[in-house]
Amino acid sequence: METRSLEGQVILITGATSGIGAACARALAAAGARVACGGRRQERLAKLADEIGRDRVLPVRMDVRSPVDSRRFVDAAGAEFGRVDGLIASAGIGAYGSILDHSDDDLATMIDTNVSGTIWPVRAVLPRLLESGEGGDVVIIASVAGLRGGGHEAVYAATKFAQIGLAGALDRELAPRGIRVTSICPAATRTEFAMGYGRTPGMPELGDWLDPDDVAGAVVTVLGQPRRMRTQLWSMWSMSEVG
Numbered sequence: 001m002e003t004r005s006l007e008g009q010v011i012l013i014t015g016a017t018s019g020i021g022a023a024c025a026r027a028l029a030a031a032g033a034r035v036a037c038g039g040r041r042q043e044r045l046a047k048l049a050d051e052i053g054r055d056r057v058l059p060v061r062m063d064v065r066s067p068v069d070s071r072r073f074v075d076a077a078g079a080e081f082g083r084v085d086g087l088i089a090s091a092g093i094g095a096y097g098s099i100l101d102h103s104d105d106d107l108a109t110m111i112d113t114n115v116s117g118t119i120w121p122v123r124a125v126l127p128r129l130l131e132s133g134e135g136g137d138v139v140i141i142a143s144v145a146g147l148r149g150g151g152h153e154a155v156y157a158a159t160k161f162a163q164i165g166l167a168g169a170l171d172r173e174l175a176p177r178g179i180r181v182t183s184i185c186p187a188a189t190r191t192e193f194a195m196g197y198g199r200t201p202g203m204p205e206l207g208d209w210l211d212p213d214d215v216a217g218a219v220v221t222v223l224g225q226p227r228r229m230r231t232q233l234w235s236m237w238s239m240s241e242v243g
């Protein structure tokens with residue numbers, strides 16, 4: 001397949017302090033993009049920027065649950081790099097267990113982070129993408145849990161269904177204006193996700209799961225498609241999971 005160069009593109013990434021978001025930052029920078037990296041843990045952002053190179057990374061401390069932070073994130077990237085070409089929405093949290101096991105607060109935080117925390121950054125970036133006239137990309141890191149919820153992840157699955165619904169609706173609305181909206185749906189991936197909330201460091205399955213770099217590779221492929229085509233939904237599994 002013909003690929004589009006990402007050299008000089010400016011891509012925002014939420015959830016860039018660890019796991020899939022951090023892997024996306026490394027992979028996109030290696031492909032020539034400049035990346036604005038968002039997250040709450042400032043020391044992680046600084047470390048990532050030092051590792052990749054301060055000329056290619058803008059670290060922005062932000063909380064995806066805040067529409068104000070989301071707009072500030074987009075504005076900061078535009079001011080620093082002079083353009084904005086896309087957003088990878090990777091911030092998210094999860095916890096395993098019955099819907100009856102979690103506290104009201106924990107469920108509310110998960111819903112706020114995964115649903116509102118996707119909507120606010122997407123809503124903040126779209127005016128920039130639309131006004132550029134060059135098209136743009138929004139990639140939402142959803143989950144296979146958003147295609148068919150497994151047991152003991154009902155509310156998490158509901159948030160991931162919401163992300164895929166958002167992406168599908170926006171894709172249909174915005175494709176005629178050159179904006180591609182993609183859901184990437186990984187199965188289990190070895191990151192800090194749900195550690196202490198149903199997963200434990202060192203659990204034997206981790207070694208067989210997807211690597212965050214596998215998911216980042218899919219993101220680079222999606223962005224690198226020629227602008228005459230788009231991927232709506234990409235589900236990906238390790239060979240160790242039946243699905």
Ligand SMILES: NC(=O)c1ccc[n+]([C@@H]2O[C@H](COP(=O)([O-])OP(=O)(O)OC[C@H]3O[C@@H](n4cnc5c(N)ncnc54)[C@H](OP(=O)(O)O)[C@@H]3O)[C@@H](O)[C@H]2O)c1
Binds near residue numbers: 014062090190
């Ligand atoms: N790992 C898996 O098995 C798996 C499978 C399918 C889908 N996913 C999805 O992949 C995405 C990334 O997860 P991951 O596996 O990379 O987990 P991770 O390593 O725990 O990364 C989660 C990221 O989300 C950020 N985040 C959480 N709450 C936030 C908030 N309020 N504001 C800003 N950032 C926030 C965290 O940054 P701070 O804490 O620094 O803010 C962190 O960078 C999630 O949406 C998850 O649902 C994961």
